[in-house]
Amino acid sequence: MDAPTTTPGGDGTPDGEGWFAPHRTSAPRPRDGDRGGASPDALVIRRTMAEIAPVADEVTSYFYALLFVRHPELRPLFPAAMDVQRDRLLKALLTTAEHLDDTPVLVGYLRNLGRGHRKYGTLAEHYPAVGECLIGALSQYAARIWNAHTEAAWVRAYTTMSQVMIDAAAADELRAPAWWQAEVVAHDLRTPDVAVLTVRPDRPYPFLAGQYAGVETSWWPRVWRHYSFASAPRPDGLLTFHVKAVPAGWVSHALVRRARPGDVIRLGPPTGSMTVDHTTAGGLLCLGGGTGIAPVKALVEDVAEHGRRRSVEVFYGARTDDDLYDIDTLLGLREKHPWLSVRAVTDRQAPLRLPDAVRQYGPWREYDAYLSGPPGMIRSGVHVLRDIGIPRERIRHDAVEDLLDARH
């Protein structure tokens, strides 16, 4: 769950250890995938999720109220305003329910979540309290179908899931800090709303082109937003981000309007799998919409550094010419690399939006596709790319749910 948690409380747990006491030895393994049909626990979990779906907001509010009343010491780990946090818990639950029988996907997701929770200050001993309050909230709102069988399925699932997160965090602790501090060394306002920030991390920050990181500013403590790295790893260790100030976007406003050289931000660990597979030689078809061009530029640099002459075709979509704030950089790269082509598509210039413009060129069947931009662009982009014959497994993008709130 995307929420820090606490110790077992005196709220009816069956023994001194608590229902969800983390196992300190071997982690229970999630059931192996049963592609022929869902496991009994998965059915129960999904049924509960379906039952609470119409009142999901209330369930998450109730969960946090329960958590903070029972464990007030955990409140400081969360941001002052909890709106996005609520959505994240729900997203984590839905993702889990959806993939309960798909062990590799679920374990990968949970490991990432466990690692990512280190920056919030989450500890292994926090997980039992979250489990208890989660069950408390679910049993309240799914009362119509809740019984001992339902509860046992949730206890098993949560115990397994939290253990995967705890183990991943423990393993990560041995090799990486929970967060990095980074000093802003350049702030380039490219449009009234878009800034390119260059930061210097206080320690080496290993990442791959195409990945992103959580960013926290001193103006909004404990509010983290995701931004993609806009460059491949550089010899000087500097990182760049493209940030657009969006309405009600606290972090984005702070980064665009307030941050200046000398300010210090915090970075979470790198995450995301929109990375280049350098073992293949196929071409890359990249669609970048708005500030979604940031990771596309990183991918181009990555291909250039690997020295293989793979064809890279970039489609850069923006609302107007003025919004093509990074076009000069891309055209500069094109000058240097004959294997790169760059096409700009503005909403005003053509009746077609970015994904449809891609149809006019090609064929793209042999290409790996990378999409980065607003959620609507990703959805229609995937649809168009499938339609023109690119198999799903060769289409990469960040999770659409992550994009909905994460970069504000």
Ligand SMILES: NC(=O)C1=CN([C@@H]2O[C@H](COP(=O)(O)OP(=O)(O)OC[C@H]3O[C@@H](n4cnc5c(N)ncnc54)[C@H](O)[C@@H]3O)[C@@H](O)[C@H]2O)C=CC1
């Ligand atoms: N800053 C970053 O590091 C990254 C940002 N993003 C995401 O990229 C988005 C950028 O926002 P803006 O710059 O305001 O982009 P925008 O809303 O101005 O859209 C940019 C272009 O995307 C295309 N597009 C937008 N909606 C579409 C739809 N429904 N169907 C087809 N095409 C569509 C259009 O060509 C449009 O001009 C944000 O949602 C952000 O979360 C994604 C990856 C990295």
